[in-house]
Amino acid sequence: MWRLNKVRHKAGRQQGDSLEELRLKRREQERALRQARRDRQLVSKRLLLTEDEEQPEVTMDTTPGGQDVVNLFHKLQHSGPEKEAHLKALSKALRDPSAQLTFIKQENSMHLLVGLLTGSNAQCRLQAVRCLHELSHSPHTEVAPACLPATPYLLTYLSGPSTKFTELCLYTLGNICPESEVVREKLLAQGIIPALATCMENQRHNLAVVEAVGFTLSQLLQTKDAVEKIIPMVLASNLPSHLLSVLTPDPKFGLAPAIECAWCLHYLICSIEDTRELLAVGALLQCSSLLVSLGGAVAEGNKDDGMELLVYPLLRCVGNLLSSCPAEDLGTQTGDVHLVAALCALIRAYLHTQPALARETAWVLNNLTAHSDEFCSALLTLNLVPGLIQLLPFSQGINTMTLRVLANIAYKKKEFCLRLAQLGLLSALCATLKMADQEVVTLSLDVLFMLVVSGEQVSEEFVRQDGLSLLEAIQYNSEGEMRRRATYLLEQRLLSHQQDLTATLS
Incomplete structure (x- = not known):
């Protein structure tokens, strides 16, 4: 945001006071604008599908899905060669939100999944984490806390050799952490931040895993307790350096990892x-x-x-x-x-x-x-200023922000003001002074003030473009800040004219 410091001109004390008021107002606007850049909570959940799957349709039907889950749960309680097939069927059944509730209400259901997750059968471990991943995608808030018995193992597996398995663990953790403070407290105590840092360091060449780390971290950084509990831990780790190292889009893999890491950096900043x-x-x-x-x-x-x-x-x-x-x-x-x-x-x-x-x-x-x-x-x-001047007719805040940029340039040096006038800014300001947007008119008056006081030739050019009539129209048809600024500019012009006349008579 541009700022007007107190500058001594011919008008003396009255002009200094006006500039000081402008400076204070700009500081207030700067604080408000910076606050507006902070994002609202953008937490979301992601379902990682296998290559042969399509996005499932979600249904709230309670009968078949729930009954399938109960039957599969009972079958999984007994050992046998079909356990892997039953787990695969269970992971698909758990896409039904009602089936998810049915499953977590079964006695020892999560302990069964954890047992399969930590067993010796690699395919059963993969299908078990797939079941947990489906549960983590649930819209029901009571499902995430039910997954807590599995979280220490999910974190441990982040350092495993299987990238697909690691991805599933990461997206599962990322899904369950936003909506439950209890879950976040447990994950922080179990070392999720160091685990993410280690995972990103070890898997820095595997961009799919890096993207998953970015997703999980962004979920944590957007939670309501992130500032007090999570961000200090992230800053104390080497995660910021790792995030920065990913900001080089890969031509083969695409932009996704860089996007996730850039959002993480934004939430930190x-x-x-x-x-x-x-x-x-x-x-x-x-x-x-x-x-x-x-x-x-x-x-x-x-x-x-x-x-x-x-x-x-x-x-x-x-x-x-x-x-x-x-x-x-x-x-x-x-x-x-x-x-x-x-x-x-x-x-x-x-x-x-x-x-x-x-x-x-x-x-x-x-x-x-x-x-x-x-x-x-x-x-x-x-030669970028002509392009900026062409933005002044555009609304939706583009012209107001462009006027601030032009004001920054004008405020720096008298030579810059003269150059801006030569590039056609005066005629563009004559157009913006006629707009209905009060903020645009007010900012235009501020920029015009700096141009006019920079040199007599600029002031004379403004008069030749019938600028005085525009100021008079604003003075008599507006209220508040716009009227004050227009009146002040007219007084400046009158004062300058009187001084020129006195010098001529002398």
């Missing part, structure tokens, strides 16, 4: 006040570098399906980290000035198809230019 540890391990540099790569790809027309699912969390990581990164470190922490070009390319790519994503991108550009002369200068030297 937006939940802590002090991000120095994450900055120290290169979080801002890694996320910025990947955004530069993605921006370069879309600029060349290579916009893969699903790319926006990775762009979203990366934008939020970078935007929130920028807010806490010291201004003097921005250059080294973000790589180079080509980040602004990448952000502008992403805005253009998603402007019409996903305007919310374009707005998020403009928000990051706003944070990037708020305290950096270098990045403001880059927008001018890379």
Whole structure:
């Protein structure tokens, strides 16, 4: 968010007070905007299907599924060569939500599954964890706590040799942890965070497992007690470094692992006040570098399906980290000035198809230019400002965020103001001053103020474009902040005119 510090101009004390009020209001808006970036709870459940299966239809019918489960449970209580087949049938039967309740109510049913999970028969172990996985996907809140007897073994198996088995364990743990505090307390006590860190380290080359670790961790990081109980443990582990190492999309496997890990990083960043540890391990540099790569790809027309699912969390990581990164470190922490070009390319790519994503991108550009002369200068030297000016007619918050970016540039240097005027910003502001959106008009007046006081030639050009009549219309037809700003600009113009007249008469 751009800020107006107290600057001494000809108008003296009245102008200083006005700028101080603007500065305070911008700080309040900055806090509100940053808070708005925090996601709501996005926990979900996933069912990992085998290659020969299709997504099942869910039914609440209580008779056949429940009866099948009871029959299969009784058959499994007796040893025999058909046990594996009975377990496979049970895993399919447990897709019925009513059958899930029926099963957990059977005496010793979970102990039976745990026994099969820890037995010597590898195929029975696989089918047993499949049954637990089906149970973890249940919509009934009482099912997750019923799975607790199996959790120590699920965690132990994360270090096993079978990747498919490990995936099933991870998705099962990820499914049961969000909705029950009791389950989370047990999992934390049993060491789920160190287990996830070890699993990701050991399986860093197996992207399917890495994706599953990311899913399970994201489920934990979104729970209501994450800030107090989970995030400190994650930060104390090597998980942040492992998450960052995954932010390199694999051309064969796709974007999924990077997407999961990027969301994990976002949940970490937006939940802590002090991000120095994450900055120290290169979080801002890694996320910025990947955004530069993605921006370069879309600029060349290579916009893969699903790319926006990775762009979203990366934008939020970078935007929130920028807010806490010291201004003097921005250059080294973000790589180079080509980040602004990448952000502008992403805005253009998603402007019409996903305007919310374009707005998020403009928000990051706003944070990037708020305290950096270098990045403001880059927008001018890379000829990116005309593209920003073209965004001003767009609604849905895109024009307001773009106005803040332009205000950041104008505030930095008088030379920047002159350059903005030469690029056609004055005529664009004359258009935005006529809009019905009060926030757009107010921001336009703020930017106009900085341009007008930067030099007489800019002020004269604004007058030639019939800008005074626009200000007079706002002064007499509006209320509150817009009227005050319009009146103040007109007074500035009158004062300047009087001073010129006095100098001529002298």
